[in-house]
Amino acid sequence: MAVRENEGIKGNRFVVTGGLGFVGSALCLELLKRGAAEVRSVDTRAYSPWYQHLQKNGVRCIRGDVTQKKDMEKALQGVNCVFHLASYGMSSKEMLQTGLIEEVNVNGTCNVLDVCHEIGIRRFVYVSTYNVVFGGKEIINGNESLPYYPIDEHVDPYGRIMSTAEQLVLKSNGRPSEKQSDVHLHTCAIRPAAIYGPGEERYFSRILSLGQIGLLFVRVGDASVKTDWVYVDNLVQALILASVGLLDDISGREGNPIAAGQAYFISDGSPVNTFDSIISPLFKSLD
Template sequence: MEKEQMDKNVFLLTGGCGYFGFRLACALHKRGARITLFDTVPPCQELPEDMIFVQGDIREYAQVEKAVFGVDCVFHIASYGMSGREQLNRHLIEAVNVQGTKNILRACVENGVSRLVYTSTFNVVFGGQVIENGDESLPYLPLHLHPDHYSRTKSLAEMAVLQANGAALFGSPGVLRTCALRPAGIYGPGEQRHLPRIVSYIERGIFRFVYGSPSSLVEFVHVDNLVSAHMLAAEALTSEKQHRSAGQAYFISDGRPVNNFEFFRPLVEGLGYPFPKLRFPISLIYLFAFLTELIHHLIGPFYNFQPLLTRTEVYKTGVTHYFSMAKAKAELGYEPQDHNLDEVVQWFKSRGHGKRRHGSVFRRLILNFLFVSAFIAVVLSFLPVAGSW
């Protein structure tokens, strides 16, 4: 979008203080747009002088309505329950992802906001089945087949967003135009949700095995490619672009399917750690994740521990699913740029991460043996014994 078009726009970003939201806000700001960040927590970085932060909760309609007033376009990024123990908090997931989205849509209609871009997820069509070069003609995964509540609620939210396309605006002759972007896993320097968790597993010696087939393929998207896709989608909702993205969903990734563990090899080895050689079948890891979730359900109210993996994370990392970028390229003009993990490795190194060698080789071998033995013992303890009922 040209700068002279941008400086006429006021954008509201829900979840704008998160990693991706803030990166998008800064990119829009550089092009002359006026930005309001709406989030439950303040930004970690100092804001440019004319960028506004509004602290609020999308579950509270009055707060949403106040933030939306006077806005031209909303980027609805805020969500909850994407990974780890957050995936197991069903009540909060439902309230944020479903009710929060309904509040955003209502506020847009009642305040004359004509454009809304929703940040969705691959998960709306994926639930553990193999998908190779899928496209937007794929149906939503039936709600009861989702292995986690986050994916189910993101599906409900995306449906609501796309159904709201064309809704008449109160006190305005125009209509609300909406679209949804379905990104792959996001990476980039400074990403705060997934990469620090992976690095902590590496540094604590937990990342000692891989799983699934070496030929399984998944996708990732660099944060700057995702920023570009969102700006293009917002532009494609305008009359100048014939509202071409209105009512549409788009898969967004770097367009380079890769084995999940091979994707992270440069990070592991770049920080000075050996890449695991032990490989488990995905069925065994899925069983382990299932048992972990069961234990969390029982003791979570008293001790909200971080699961090593959830069932959805096992599927997302170990089962082939990748998608065509043809629609995004044709209708949005999306052209993903090449990126790798080099800048991510340097970001972690600059903050003191990296191999700290201590202990003998014999000690490390013993720790590896004990870890694998304990893992197998836990899984086997839950299997039925022959001849028992």
């Protein structure tokens, strides 16, 4: 499949839900850098550390909630592709709010999908999680052929609910637009490893806070246990490649995009022991 640089990006309009977040903001800026005609960041927050930088560089910041379909109807008009990053409940005290996790991750995702179908958007890239196949049992050299982890065996509601949401996204692949029967929505799912990079807002601030008050003195798990991580720029590139893989007018694949209906694990390709390779060096560098 021959694809020109920035094909499907240059001159197109995009929505990034959760666009004021760590990954969302990086994605918005990269889309503009590659020649997008318009990038809209849709987020429930009115402000974030990246807000001014996004606006300064031309990102249109819209305050909207994926759980409110009317918000999505306004935000998605006239766009060519949706990157759905908005989610809730991955870590910390959020993990205890099962109702809200389901409302955002399932109902919110359904709202975005429904609006895409109604107005004829062709591409939908969903940011999922490797937890859809993981429930605490060791996986060695796993790949996309792994089955979904049994719904009733997940150790936390986030993994179970995200699994449901991802399956809804992939089952929506190929569904025709309500207004144009010859226009179909093509979907795919990206399953990132643990994400790191400048400005990361979930893990490291909490790890440092625990370290400062002396609560990080026990290693969890065997020293041989390794985990995948992904640098934010690598993840952004994967998201953009996924959107290109959903184009349905590429020579040789007309109407049958290579990424349509697929799920992809994304990592740096170098699993490490989190304590030895990340936490310990971090603490040493900060004395």
